[in-house]
Amino acid sequence: MTELHELTALELAAAYACGDTSPTEVVDHLLARIGCGDRVGAFTTVSADRARAAAVGAERVLRSADRAGLPRLFGVPTAVKDLEATAGVRTTLGSALFRDWVPEHNDEIVDVMADAGLISLGKTTVPEFGAACYTEPEVAAPARSPFDLRRSAAGSSGGAAAAVGARLVPIAQGSDTAGSVRSPASACGVVGLKPSRGLVTAGPAGNDGMGLSVRGPIARTVRDTAAFLDVLADRTGAGTVHPPRVDNYERACDAPVPRLRIALAQGSVSGAPVDPEVAGAAELTARTLAGLGHEVFVRDQAPDPELTEGFRAMFTALVAGGGGGRGPASTAPPRPPTPPPPPAEEERRGGGP
Template sequence: MSALTSVARDIFGRVTEIHHLTALLLGAAVRRRELSPVEVLDYYLSRIEALNPQVGAYSHVPVDRAREQARRAEKILGETEDRASLPPLFGVPVPVKGLNMVNGLPTTFGSLAFDDLVGFADDHIVTLLEQSGNPHLGLTSTPEFGLPCYTENGVSAPARTPWDLSRSAGGSSGGAAAAVSSGLAPVAQGSDGGGSIRIPASVCGLFGFKPSRGRVSQGPVMPDLFGLSASGPLARTVGDAAALLDVLTGHLPGDLYRAPAAPWSHAEAAARPPGRLRIARWAEPIVPGAVVHPDVMAAYEDASALLDGLGHEIVDVPPIGGPELVPIFETLWAAMSTASPVPPEREHLLMPLSRWLRERGARITATELLRAHADLQTAVRAALAVSDAYDALLTPTLAEPPAAIGYFHDQEPAENFERQKRFTPFTALSNVSGQPSMSVPLHWTEDDLPIGVMLSGRIGEDHVLISLAAQIEQAHPWIQRRPSIW
């Protein structure tokens, strides 16, 4: 690629490298034929080749497949008279998390036990991205079966936050966050069953959005039988995230959950003011033993002051939900760990944490699992009766700043799991309830480590959170903050 095609113009008209552009600006440049999908893809492939060994963002990059899709997008551009009618992110390459199946690609789910598995179908989100003209940039790294809140496994290198390469990019969408934060992808798809989009968003300085339960199809290959997980975007801007969420939104016959229809698209919501909102806040963890770090409290207080200055009503409330929810979630998490059909002769290839969780899950009786679901529904009804009185709920995203590589992974399974619980005492509540939730990158420590704050909303009101996030971003923009790897 020539030097001329490695640059473009940013929102201010300044010449800049392609990876400095937002995904929406890239899409606009592609539609205007200032950049071609092939040029954009090749640019990102070059950055991945140079930097992925440092950050561990990708487990597999299908170069030939991606170039074929980029050439197809280029052909469509040439045949389309009204290019403005194409999707906003048309021609922009997007990676998919390694927990999703892609037909014909290695599908390890982050596990050595599946190191010989090749995808035999496309998950719905993969189909939607291809239909929207987004070349498949690669499979991003994930921990084994997406179970931990960090991304270290036996399949690929650890995913690291580019703000400090000695620290984890979080999980389980750690590879996706590392890719976007390092400029190895314009935007990325992730999934979140207990915080797995918002955790890496916080430690990588990104905007991460977990939509309402049933907003995005989890099928057909890997349906979420427990109702905890949701696919969503990781992005550098709210507008980019909203545009990608519009691509991912959709249903298949047989989906177990469907979120209420929104009054407008997520992209439209990002352009609309949210009005004056009533926002409840608390920072007391429900996980016993969890302690909120002073830098996290500073981020939380700064966000509260910002929201107050924007005219919103801020109300201090006790935590919505309590320690009684923790063992319920643990039961479901252990049961969920058994969902992957690992052949008995390959169990020894699993990570110690996975084996430990699966052993716990195997001991759960049908009666205990049904009781956990019943207790969960009782708790959710009580919690929603309180939380629905507010337009949004503000908490820290995590209890601590980004953790060092090995902080969790190098421990015995029981200690590993306890450390994860104390690190992430806030995120799982919205997975249990099905509420939309987002991590917003508003704070950096004196050591230049990102700290996210979390806002959750009413079920089905994803558009309200997107509108609020866009307002926050306009008042306190973060796009110019970049790690030194840029």
């Protein structure tokens, strides 16, 4: 059998159904990999005891319940971005100010994942308040690309993408304002999707006030990404609401694709030079799409200083309000924090590479 950490989320679900492995075996295997050295700086906090207890419960259900009625990814390990409040588990927001903050509640997206039977192994590393395109907080080791530890995993979902790319978890939750899922995914060789606004729940407080931030899936395959999006979109979000598909995203992977008209934009909206390797990858993608029968045309991307300055002002305001790459600020911790309780014994701080 393929090494457990090499299995995708859907392959793990299938292996559970066949009895080839179990949530306990998989969780123990992945925790051992993390414990041997989180060289990519993926985790700020590892909640090993909670994960093992959840795996035991999932295994009990798999043995006794009608599998046909269980969620698609039931018992599959994952991780939560450290900008999401998790009851009883340290949530630092990537900031030394909240190094020991242990919330008493979950953000709604955390409940959505738990209700689907996903098992969180811990909290993935983020830049301070999610407000950077790199992931190098004071409270944890910097997140690095699994392909080259000298290079950044980008941000702000750098830890999440590094965890998936390094085969520490098959899928991980991220959030995206201006590339905070997509940039780390590209740096770590995985798939990251920023869904349409309103598709994934933003919690009871609604959106970030500007509609910039959303939660989204990170996975190793398009099909896993689609299956995870089915989980995350299980509850309608707030703000600009896009109704879920009549079918579902995973099954849409097998639907016929119409001929698309696709633009290859050359240049940068900020006016900054584009790295030749990045430009070459975009051109290769365009040629591949054209070879699949799609219409691809090239257009120049003119610099737009008004757009970049306007976005800078909006993002600055968002960060000041507690958002950043985090998304909605509905569960921002108190400022300044009251003396927090010590982290639970089971919670292990992430170490250096």
